[in-house]
Amino acid sequence: MAERLDMNSLSKFDGSNYNQWRFQMNCALRAKGLYEIVHGTELKPENNNETQKAWIKNDATAMFILTSALDYAQITLIENCESSHQIIDKLDSIYLQRSESSKMIAHERFHQYRMKDSASVAQHIANVENVAKKLKDIGETVSDAAIMTKIISTLPQKFLNFRQVWLSVSEDRQTLTNLTSRLVGEEANLSLVEQMETAFTVSSGKNQSAKSKRSTKQSEPSSSGSSKQKSVDQSQEVKQNIKCYQCGKRGHIARFCRNKPKHKSSHRDKEYTSFNVEFPGDVNMENTWIMDSGASAHMSHRAELFSNMSAVSEGTTVVIGNNVSLPVIGKGDIEIEKKIKGEWYKSVITNVLFVPDLRRNLFSEAVATKKGWSIMKEGKMAEILHGSKLIASAILDDNNNYRMLFRNISVHQAQQVTENSLKAWHDRLGHVNFTRVREMIKSGVISGITLSDEDEILCESCLYGKQYRFHHASREVREEEVGERVFSDVCGPIATESSGGARYFVLFKDSATSYLVVRTMKHKSDVLTRLKEYVRMVEKQQGRMVKVLHCDNGREYLNESLQEYLKREGIILENTSPYTPQQNGRIEREMRTVMESARSMMHAMNTPKYLWGEAVNTAVYILNRTPTSEKRSTTPYEAFMGRKPSLSHLKKFGCTAFMHVPDCQRTKLDDKSSKLMFVGYDGNSDNYRLFDPTTKKVKVSRNVIFDEHTTIDTEKKTDQISIAQMENGDDDAEEYPGGRNQIVDLGGASNLAAPEAQRPAMRNPAVNETEPRQDLDGEQFDANPRNVEALQEDEGTVVDNARDYNLRKRDKLQRPGRYTRISLW
Structure with missing residues (x-):
C-alpha cells in the first residue's frame, strides 16, 4: 500500500468547482490504489474468502476518503449510499449536469468579451486569459492561438498597424508571451508619442503668448502654478526619452526636427514631379511595385524579372484581399533599380514569391518592418529608413496606392550587375564567407574587386559543403530526486558470448545521483524485462517512481510493447534526434567508461573474453563507489543508498x-x-x-x-577421474570407505602438498611393512617414506595414496625410473 494520505491536504467540496474537486479525488484514489473500485471497474468478488474481505476493506477506505473531502451539506446527499461507487455516481448525476449548462455561459462570456476604453493592454490580456481559463476549468479546450486571436481582434483602432505587423511574425515566434511583451511595448510607444505631441502643442502656445502667460501666472494662485510646473516637468521628461528618426538625437520627433534638409520640400516636390514624368497616370501596372501593408511577403507575377528561382512546397498558396487563394510557383530574387534623391541605384529584392495569377508586383511593408526598417509617410511621400539611412521611397498615386520608385531591369542587365556582386565574388573566391570578402576589400590587402550595394544572401552550395552540427550545450538544470529522469542505452551484440550466454547488456543511469545499474541480456528484446526490473527496484528501494526515460531511437526502445508499458506506468519517453548521439551524451559517456574499465581489467590479468559480463558488472560496482566529475564530494552509491560505501573488501579482478x-x-x-x-x-x-x-x-x-599477485590459467585442462566411474568400470576395484564420489586430480602436485605429519599414510595392519611387496607387474618396492617427498617433486606424477593400487591396475601408470615403488597398505 502507498504511503499514508494526509486528509487535511484535500480541499473539501462545497458545491462549486466540481471538476477540480473530482480531479483531486482521482489523484488521491490512484495514489491509494482505489481508483478502479470507486469507478466500478474492479467488482466485488463473489466468493466469501480473503479476497472479498480485502475488497470490502478497500471500498470502506475509499468511502472514508470521499466523505472526508465533502462538507456537511454535501454529505447529506449521499447518506444512503452503501459503496464508494454509489457515492461518486450520485455526485456525478447532480453536478455534472450543471457543468453542461455552465459551458454555454462560459462560451458566451469568451466570445462576447470586449476591451474597455479605460483598460490597459496588460489588463486586457489578463481579462482574456481569465475568461479562457474558466472554459478550460469546465473541460473545454482553448488553444493559445484562439486566445491570441481574441486579444488582437478586440484591440482599439490605434493598434491597427500592430495587427498588420503581427501577421508577418513567423509562426514559431507567435506565442502568447511574445505577444504580451510586444503589445505592452507598443502601448508605451503610443503613449510617449501622444504625450510628446501634447507637450509640443503646449510649448508652441507658450511661445506665441509669452507676455500674456507671464501676467496670467502672476495673478494665478500658487497651487495652480505648482500644478502647471509639474505638468511641464513631466513633458520635459517625456521629451528626453523619445528619439528622432531624422537626426537620431533624443528630445524630439522627426515632425519637429530642426535639422531637416533645407530643400527637403523641394526634394519631395522634385521626386513627385519626376515620378509624374517617368510614370504617368496611365502607366502599365504590371511594371510597377505597390507598397502593400497587408502582404506578408514580396510578390511578383513576372517570371522574366527573376534572376534566380527555387521551387516551393507543392500546394503553397497566398490569400489576397478578397479571400481568394492564389498558387505560389517559386521563390527567388529580382534585380531592380531604386531612385533615391534623384539618383538610381542598383539593388536586389530577395525572397520574392512568384505568383503568376497576381496582377501587380507587391512590396511588403511587413517584411521591411521585420528587418528593423521604419516606414515614414507624410503627405504624398513615403520613405523606408534604416535608422537615418534612406533605403527606398514611394509616392502616392491617383488611386491612393504608394508606388515604389523602382524600375525593373531585364535578366541580361541583371547578369551584368551580378558580375560585381558580393555573391559573384563569393563564388570566385572559392566560397569564402561574405564577411571575409568585405574585410579584404575594406582593409586594402587586395585590389581589382568592386562590389555593388548588396546584402548577403544564402549560399546553398555552402550549406552542402560546410554545414556543421550545432553545439550541444550541457544541461544546466539537474534533477534533484531519484527517478525524475533515467538515461538508458544498450551495448551489443558482443562477438563473444559471456559465461552465461549473454550477447548484450543494458545500462541505466539515474540523473539525480549518477547511480548505475547494469543487466546482461541474451537478446535485445529483453530490454523491456530489464526496464521493469529497474523500475520495480527504484520503487521498492527508494519509494519513488520513474518519471522520464531518456534513450536513443533504437528499436529496442521504440517497439509497441515497451511504449505501452511506459504509457501504463505514466513514464514519459524522451528520444534523441536521429543521428544525434550527443543528446544522449550522459549515458554514452558512462557506457564508454564501463567498457574501458572492463577491457582494462581483463587485459591486466589475461582473463578469457567470455568473462566480459563479470568484468562489466565489476566495473559498474566500482564506478558507483567512486566520485564523479559532476559530484566530487560524494559517490553515486551514497547519493542513492544514503550511506557511505566501504572499499576495504575490494580485490584485484582476475586474481x-x-x-x-x-x-x-x-x-x-x-x-x-x-x-x-x-x-x-x-x-x-x-x-x-x-x-x-x-x-x-x-x-x-x-x-x-x-x-592478488597471481592468476590461474583458465585454458589449461586438467585430467579428472571420478572414483564412482572408475569403480563402475573396474570389477576388481575396491570400494572407498568414504562412500562419496571423489575427483582425483592427475595434473598437479597440490594433493600431496601437506607435510607428512599432517597427512599420515594409511596402513594395513595385516601386512608386515618390513617385508617387500610385489606390484601388478611382479616387481618389488619398498615402503620408504622419504620417497614420498621425492615423488611429490616429480612434475605430472601425482597419485592419490588411498587409490594407488587400483589406479595402477586401471590406467597402467608408468612409474618413474629413478624412484622406488612404495606401498602404503
Missing part, C-alpha cells in the same frame, strides 16, 4: 582466490580449499563471485583467501 570447501561437499581426505578465479562481487553484499575454470561455473562465497 587467484582460494575458496573454502564446505564439509558437506568433501570427504575427510579431500582438500579444504579450491583454487578459483576472482571475477567480482555479489550484489551490494560482501560476498565474492569466483569462477571455476573446470566447470565453467561461477560460485559465490565469503570465505576466500586471495593472492
